[in-house]
Amino acid sequence: MSNLLQIHEPGMTPAPHEQEAGAAVGIDLGTTNSVVAIALDGAAEVLTDAAGHTLLPSVVAYGEDGGVEVGHAARAALASRPDQVISSVKRLMGRGADEVKRLAGTLPHALAPASAGGMLRLQVGARAISPVEVSAEILTALRQRAEAALQGRAVSRAVITVPAYFDDAARTATKDAARLAGLEVLRLVNEPTAAALAYGLDHGAEGLYAVYDLGGGTFDVSLLTMEKGVFQVLATGGDAALGGDDIDHAVAERFLAERALQGESAVSSGAAKQALLAARAAKEYLSDHETGDWTLEIDGRASRHSLSRAQLEELARPLVGRSLAICRAVIDEAGLTPEAIRGVVLVGGSTRMPLVRAGVAALFGRPPLSDINPDEVVAVGAARQAEALTVGSDTLLLDVTPLSLGLETMGGIVEKVIPRNTPIPVALAQEFTTYQDGQTAMAIHVLQGEREMVDQCRSLARFELRGIPPMTAGAARIRVGFCVDADGLLTVSAQETTTGTLQQVAVKPSYGLSEEEMAAILQASMLHAREDMETRLHAEAVVEARRAALAVRAALAADGDLLSPSERRTIDQALAGLDEACATGGREAVSDAAQALDAASQSFAERRMDRGIRQALAGQAVERLSGALGLAE
Amino acid sequence: MSQERPAPITVTEAAARQIAALLERRGKPSAGIRIGVRSKGCSGLSYSLEYADELSGLDEVVQQHGVTVLIDPKAGMFIFGTEMDYVEDKLQGGFVFRNPNEKGRCGCGESFHV
Numbered sequence: 190m191s192n193l194l195q196i197h198e199p200g201m202t203p204a205p206h207e208q209e210a211g212a213a214v215g216i217d218l219g220t221t222n223s224v225v226a227i228a229l230d231g232a233a234e235v236l237t238d239a240a241g242h243t244l245l246p247s248v249v250a251y252g253e254d255g256g257v258e259v260g261h262a263a264r265a266a267l268a269s270r271p272d273q274v275i276s277s278v279k280r281l282m283g284r285g286a287d288e289v290k291r292l293a294g295t296l297p298h299a300l301a302p303a304s305a306g307g308m309l310r311l312q313v314g315a316r317a318i319s320p321v322e323v324s325a326e327i328l329t330a331l332r333q334r335a336e337a338a339l340q341g342r343a344v345s346r347a348v349i350t351v352p353a354y355f356d357d358a359a360r361t362a363t364k365d366a367a368r369l370a371g372l373e374v375l376r377l378v379n380e381p382t383a384a385a386l387a388y389g390l391d392h393g394a395e396g397l398y399a400v401y402d403l404g405g406g407t408f409d410v411s412l413l414t415m416e417k418g419v420f421q422v423l424a425t426g427g428d429a430a431l432g433g434d435d436i437d438h439a440v441a442e443r444f445l446a447e448r449a450l451q452g453e454s455a456v457s458s459g460a461a462k463q464a465l466l467a468a469r470a471a472k473e474y475l476s477d478h479e480t481g482d483w484t485l486e487i488d489g490r491a492s493r494h495s496l497s498r499a500q501l502e503e504l505a506r507p508l509v510g511r512s513l514a515i516c517r518a519v520i521d522e523a524g525l526t527p528e529a530i531r532g533v534v535l536v537g538g539s540t541r542m543p544l545v546r547a548g549v550a551a552l553f554g555r556p557p558l559s560d561i562n563p564d565e566v567v568a569v570g571a572a573r574q575a576e577a578l579t580v581g582s583d584t585l586l587l588d589v590t591p592l593s594l595g596l597e598t599m600g601g602i603v604e605k606v607i608p609r610n611t612p613i614p615v616a617l618a619q620e621f622t623t624y625q626d627g628q629t630a631m632a633i634h635v636l637q638g639e640r641e642m643v644d645q646c647r648s649l650a651r652f653e654l655r656g657i658p659p660m661t662a663g664a665a666r667i668r669v670g671f672c673v674d675a676d677g678l679l680t681v682s683a684q685e686t687t688t689g690t691l692q693q694v695a696v697k698p699s700y701g702l703s704e705e706e707m708a709a710i711l712q713a714s715m716l717h718a719r720e721d722m723e724t725r726l727h728a729e730a731v732v733e734a735r736r737a738a739l740a741v742r743a744a745l746a747a748d749g750d751l752l753s754p755s756e757r758r759t760i761d762q763a764l765a766g767l768d769e770a771c772a773t774g775g776r777e778a779v780s781d782a783a784q785a786l787d788a789a790s791q792s793f794a795e796r797r798m799d800r801g802i803r804q805a806l807a808g809q810a811v812e813r814l815s816g817a818l819g820l821a822e
Numbered sequence: 823m824s825q826e827r828p829a830p831i832t833v834t835e836a837a838a839r840q841i842a843a844l845l846e847r848r849g850k851p852s853a854g855i856r857i858g859v860r861s862k863g864c865s866g867l868s869y870s871l872e873y874a875d876e877l878s879g880l881d882e883v884v885q886q887h888g889v890t891v892l893i894d895p896k897a898g899m900f901i902f903g904t905e906m907d908y909v910e911d912k913l914q915g916g917f918v919f920r921n922p923n924e925k926g927r928c929g930c931g932e933s934f935h936v
Contacts, residue, residue, distance in 0.1 A: 193909065193916020196844055196855055199872045715880055718896045 211345030213375060213579040214335050215571025217383070218327065218349055218363065220279040221405045223247050224568035225331040227339070228576035233387070233569040235562075236338040244564060245334065248276040249326045251313045259330035273314055277406075278327075280429075281320040282366075283359030284309055324366035332370055346373045348575040350567050353379040353411050353422045375578045376612075381411035382420045383570030384534045388558050390415060397423070397529055399520075401549050401557065402536035403512060406432040410516045412523055412530070426519035431511055433472070433539030439504040440468035440496070444485060448492040460487045467494070475501045476541045502544045509548050516552060533557040538564045578612045590615070592710060594649075594671055594679060597634035599624055600728035601643045606671045609639065618670040624736065626743065627659040631667055633683050635696065639714030641725035647710075649696045654683040656690040662736070727776040734783040738767050741790050744797060751796045763789040829884050830893055830902050831857070837908040837917060838887030845873070845889070853877050854890030857906075859897035867900060869919055 215233070217224040222244040226235045235243045242261065250263035251273050258266065267274045301310035301317035310317040328349075335344045349372075351363055360377050367374045378386075381400035385391070390398055395416050402409040409427035413420045441464035448464075467483045471494075474481050480497040520527055533553045539545060540563045549557045561569055590613060595605035598621070607617055623631065631654045638646030657665050666686040673679050682693035714721070741764060749757065763786040770782035833841070845852050856874040859867050874892050877883070881892035893901070904921040 193911075193914055193918060194869060194871050195916055196841070196871045196873060199856075199875060715895045719899050722899050 211343035212335070212339055213346040213348070213575040214332075214344055215383070215568050215573065215575045216328065216331055216347050216349045217380070217565075217568035217571060218279065218324065218331075218351070219247055219404070219567075220277050220407060221247060222564070223327055223331055224565055225335050226565065226568040226572035227335065228569075228572040231573070231576070233572045235565045235568060236335050238334050239337070243562075245327070245330060246276075247279065247327050248274060249278070249323050250274045251316065251318070253314065257326055259326050275311060275313065275318070275323050278311075278320045278323040281309060281311075282324065283356065283362040284320075285358075321362050321366045322369065324363065325369035328367055328370035328372060332372055345371065346375050346575070346579065348375050348378055348383075348571040348578065350380045350383045350571050351377050352409065353381055353425045354409075354427075375575055378571055378574055379411070379420075379422055380536070380567050381409070381413055381422065381425075381534075383567045383574065384536045385413055385415070385420055385570065386573055387561050387566045387570035388532075388534055390532060390534070391420065394531060396531040397525065399516070399530045399533045399553065400536060401512075401516065401533055401540065401545075402427075403539040403545060404432050404537040405434050405539070406430070408432060408512050408515065410512070410519050412519060412525070424519050424523040426515050426522075428511065428515060431508065433537070435508050436472055436501075436505045436539070436542075437465050437468045439508070440471055440501065441465045443496075443504065444468060444483070444492075444494050447494050448485060448487075451492045463487050471496050472501060472505075472542070476543060498543070505542065505544055509542075509545055512545075513548050513552050516549075527553045534566070535559045535563050536566055590673060592637050592647075593639055594673070595636050595646070596621075596669060597632075597636060597643045598732075600732040602725055602728050602732070603636050603638070603641060603643055603646050606669070607673065611673075613673045616670060616672040618668050621667045621669055622663045623657065623660065623665045623667075624662055625739070626662050628662065628665070629657045629659055630655045631657060631683070633669065633681065633692070633694075635679070635681050635694070638710055640717065641721040642728070645713075645717070645721070649679070650681065650694045652683075652692055652694050654685065654690065654692045656688065657685045658688060662739070723776070727779070730776050730779040730783070731771045734767055734771055734779050734786075737783055737786060738764055738771075741786060744790075744793070748793075748797050748800065751800065752793060756793065759789045760786070760793060829886070830882055830898055831884055831891065831904045831906055833884065833886040833889065833891055834905065834907040835887050837906045838889045840908040840915070840917070841889045841891070848873060851875075854883075854892050856881065856892040856894060857897055857901065858894035859900045869901075871917060 212227060214225050214227045214236070217226075224235060224243060224245070226233050228234075237243050238245070238260075240261075245260045246264040248260065248263040248267065250258040250266040250270075252258070253273075263274055264276070267276065301312040310319050311323070328347075332344050332347075336342065347367060349363060349367060351360055355363070363377060364374045380402065384400050384402070385398055393415070396414070398413045398415060398420075400409075400411045400413065402411070407427065407429050408431040409425065411425045412423040414423050415421075441461065444464045444467060445460065463485055467485055471481060471483055475496065475498045478498070480495065482493060482495045485492045485494060517527075520530075530553055533549055533555065535546070535549065535557045540549075540557075540559065546557060546559065590607055590609055590611045593605045593609045594607040595603045596619075598604045604619070606619055607615060621631070633652050633654060634643070634648065635650040636643060636646040637649050640646050654667065657667070668684050668686055670682045670684075671679065672682070678695060680693055680695045682691060684691045741760065745752075745757075745760070752760070763782070767779075767782040767786050770778040774782070841855055845855070850873075853874045853876050856872050858870040858872070860870050874881075877892065880895045882895065882898055884891045884893065891906070900923055901919065901921055902923065904919050904923070907918050907920065908915065909918055
């Protein structure tokens, strides 16, 4: 079958089977809202639904008829049939039934009865649904949204963000939800790390960064260290009950109090809801304006309210102050000072408030990064990571091996074990064997670079595996594993599999290598591509030929008596010809000579085989033989 | 093993016509198209075929039937002697590489090895 190829824009050629593999997106799976984004050529785009919404409310409504609604429709159903709607399920991810029982009264859902230690389920109508299944509905909605936005192209892989404090159970639950939704998780990325990636801080100066995340209902602050493009979460803090909603409440209370003064004192739940909507609108408006007026109309009776930014900030100040106090505490506990932090990233819609920005700027002594929509910044970072992990990217050095890592094999050839641009962490192993009969040690020479021969690559480490039991050449199994952890540290281990003898060494491949040097290494590999490949093929041919010669010589020593003098002479001549070709000839000459030796020794090999079988069978009773061979009587 | 090298690949007239038409349609100044080989795929290697915005200086340049085809230096040794053609069947049109170096392909035809 011949495949028809199309011409693509530079860098856009799809990898084989990429169409089937589907697009890779970044997903911010939030407590209140979720966002999906895709990065193409480094430019991230947040994907919207048909109505143009970027945020998908993380709310799932289960209908009596078995139908499921996700997002705005489900949130609307919250008012009319709250017992069939599930929100904030993220708080339950990975929690056991026992753990959550304590929270039972405070949750907006009823828990299904579960045996002790069993899986947590939520009671929705007649059904018991696990948090993983609820999350899977949200992820499915996001996947479908992405597929619609990408004109029907399949979406099958995703980078999904999780809070830095998520434990293994919560992370596993998130992965399970993705699998149910038909998404392969390329990686789970911490939310603050994703926000930092969105701003490209991985290209910036190494050091400490802070992420200030004030969402609707929760506040999180994270301190990250960035070294060689890799982020690690150093410390986190937060308040699960502090967010922009609290500011809305404060404003709504003020509006209702004013309304009472205007003689409209009736406070129904409808009135509170109206007031909250007006309060949120006022808060958002005052981020860009100094003052405004709002009308509250409840049960046909209107009241007028005016609010200035100064008044709003008066209401919000205690709440923002609490978040800043948490920041200070986290920095303190980490034994740091705010001045040590190189940059601050804002996440969450509530960080649009000028009061928040000013407060963060004052605390850290520098204006925070806020160019990217704070509701979308986490998804943007996840999308960039997804692109880096799938397409690979020349600009993002983050989390990939910049140069190939390999081993020296016979003939000075470099066998690449981990190719360049492989996402890390990664662990790959290859089996090697001995070259000579009775070989008991093996030298492991670890190399870095793109060239084919050892002397053109960078030597990283060298060690010897000893204690290989003596066997015929090729019988020993030596498993060499290359493992690069998330920090780029390479561990090479060599293990002889029958005895378990193990040796290993750890090195930092990027140590002492500048970006210019890497570029030069790549450039050289391209310039010398043709001759390198020729050299490699030649070296391989020589190794192969010498191994064949070695085997024939060993056979001659053992069973030389099978040959007539003239036969012996032919083989000797072929051997001499091969030695000559290996020493001086080109690749063709070597492989021709190897073929000649093969032809010359063919009948010798057959006779040896016959003798071997005869020896094995000699003295065996026929009955035992037929039994051993499984022959029918 | 050095020998006098003819043009590393040949481009059929049909392929050249299609390349010229695609470059025209691209509506953007192009140096030509670039053929590369990437070590991705189920059978070792796969071809990449892209528009080239500019010459890289390291490319091998083939000019035939009025079109410029650039060959990535890393690809040269794998595709030496290849004929590039354009074919249309009932459902789709596309380029094919008839590569004498190929020793096998994967079942889907998307990758090959030498």
